[in-house]
Amino acid sequence: EMLDNLPEARYRLLHLDTDLYLPTTRCLEYFQPRLSPGAVVVLDDYSAKRCEGVRDAVDEYLAQSRAFQAWDLRTEQLMLVRR
Numbered sequence: 001e002m003l004d005n006l007p008e009a010r011y012r013l014l015h016l017d018t019d020l021y022l023p024t025t026r027c028l029e030y031f032q033p034r035l036s037p038g039a040v041v042v043l044d045d046y047s048a049k050r051c052e053g054v055r056d057a058v059d060e061y062l063a064q065s066r067a068f069q070a071w072d073l074r075t076e077q078l079m080l081v082r083r
Helices: 021-034 049-064
Strands: 011-016 033-045 069-071 079-083
Touching: 011 021, 021 033, 021 049
Parallel strands: 011 033
Antiparallel strands: 033 079, 069 079
């Protein structure tokens, strides 16, 4: 609901902490075309067992899009860099 109310802008840093599949998917779809080349996206709870939907959403999105390079931070977070 919040995404539709954001002003149109370009982003260079994005931290997503959505915990669930659908909000994660929606945020990736919304922000990807608005990210500047080299922009960084930090996805919280990517490896958290209590938030499995985040990993599913990100993995599905990355399988369909070559827009990002993924960096495993070896924490519960994943970092994406916009190509």
